[in-house]
Amino acid sequence: MLMKPAREGRATQRARTLARAAFSTPATRRRVTAVFVCVLVFLVALNGLTYINTSRLIANSDWVLHTLRVMNGLDSLALRIADAEQAVDSYLISPGEAHRKRFQLAADAVVTRLGELEQLTAPDPFRGSIAALHEPIARALASCEKAMALREQANMPGYAVQEMASATAEARGRLIRLRQEESLGLRQRTATADTASQRLTFWLVAGSLLNGAVLLVIYRRLVRELAARARSEARLSDLTSALEIANSDLKVSNEHLAQASRRKSEFVSRLSHELRTPLNAICGYSDLLAEESMGPLNTGQHRYLGHVRNGAAHLLGLVNELLDLARIESGRVELRLESVAVCEILPEVIATVHPMVQAKKIAVNGKVDPGIIVWADRIRLRQVLLNLLGNAAKFTPEGGHISVAAFREAGQVVLSVSDTGIGIPPEVRESVFEDFYQVRASANDGGGTGLGLSIAKQLVLRHGGRIWVEGEPGCGSCFRFTLPAYDPAQNGGKRALQDGQDDFGHENYPGRGRRLGEPQADPGHSGHPTVRDCRSLRREGSA
Secondary structure, eight states: TTTTHHHHHHHHHHHHHHHHHHHHHHHHHHHHHHHHHHHHHHHHHHHHHHHHHHHHHHHHHHHHHHHHHHHHHHHHHHHHHHHHHHHHHHHSSSSHHHHHHHHHHHHHHHHHHHHHHHHHTTSSTTTHHHTTTHHHHHHHHHHHHHHHHHHHHTOOOOOHHHHHHHHHHHHHHHHHHHHHHHHHHHHHHHHHHHHHHHHHHHHHHHHHHHHHHHHHHHHHHHHHHHHHHHHHHHHHHHHHHHHHHHHHHHHHHHHHHHHHHHHHHHHHHHHHHHHHHHHHHHHHHHHHHHHTTOOOOHHHHHHHHHHHHHHHHHHHHHHHHHHHHHHHHTTTTOEEEEEEEEEHHHHHHHSSHHHHHHTTTTTOOOOOOTTEEEEEEEHHHHHHHHHHHHHHHSSTTTTTTTEEEEEEEEEEEEEEEEEEOOOOGGGGTTTSSSSOOOOOOOOOOOOSSOOHHHHHHHHHTTTTOOEEEOOTTSOEEEEEEEEEBBOTSOOOOOOHHHHHHOTTOOOOOOOGGTTTTOSSOOOOOOOOHHHHHHHHHHHHHOO
């Protein structure tokens, strides 16, 4: 006996489980969905019928009220005609001004009531019948006035009285027939309104019962859904706890990755500095040899020395780009903003890339309005333009064309560098600004680290501008970037750079501004520190 309740509880639980499983089958869900759709359609139809019957009831009620007003107007009109007839009878018996005024007031009231009836029946076909009352009423009033006029002349022929009685009787007859017609319409409309009211009551009761049943089903369904949601929330809580643990582990991993990235940047920075020391010596002694201060060089030696200088300058440029990228990623770039006229800095950049474009016979057009002034770091702006112009010269074939333009737009200055080179496919327009990404036109495209455009983008973003590229493959490309325009009212004075050093820590000797792979522009007047040291040693030895 003690095991029976347990068996019953397990049986009930099993039944609920089977019912839940049965409900979870696709066929059951389709049937339930079909039932709910049918109920929804029925409710919509029920509401539609209720709306239609309500509209009919309101319309019939309006017509009933309208009919009552018309009947009251007809009764009032009949009373005014009777008042006018009584006033005429009194005048015929005993002529007097009081009876004439009474008739005149009654006649005016008849005209007024007739006008009110016409306005009341304006949207009703019954208006035609009301308009037909004008003639008999006007004839009746005219016959009354004629009888009173003859009575004033002391002449009272019987035909005038008979004519007046006939006209007034005709007018009253018309009014009686119209009232009977309105009374019949009133009974019909009242019956229709009663029928609409009964139908409305039926549909309202049916709709209330059905809504109650639907609400009961929805309530039971909601109870089950709430129970299921409670179970889901408990499971979600467990998953949230697991997710928090995973996020904690991920945070630790991100910290490790950030530390590894910092170490990588520090390694690149230190390596770049270590590489620049021997490279500076190579560049300095190469410049010293090019001056032929230790003796003349033959043609072969000049050619070999040129290769050494070009290779050293190229390698030094690569190292400087790696160092620039490391400093940008570490956030150690400080911009020294000042007012910079684009027309002043552009010739310097074009002169720097002149050997490269001259070797490929590329025409460069860089005319800019002197009024275009930006609020930027002069050295960084020069570096961005140098990277863009060097990139354009690198991918423009011989005999091509490069143009630089600048214009103001909405408080900013838009600078563009366009070329007639190979162009950039649309699918890689965003990728060209990524680190180490290169668009290879051929096996002899000049190489490089693929950092020029990435550094240019980072510098433009640091200025608060943006950079993008346009063009199609085979039709050239156009790189555009924006910088804040100089506003004397908002931008302050000019910040001075440190002597002999830029923001990245590079020495500002004359060979520093060369584009990668370019020869020294003025080998006879090098200001490299190594060259200065060698000259001082040579003077001491000669002394």
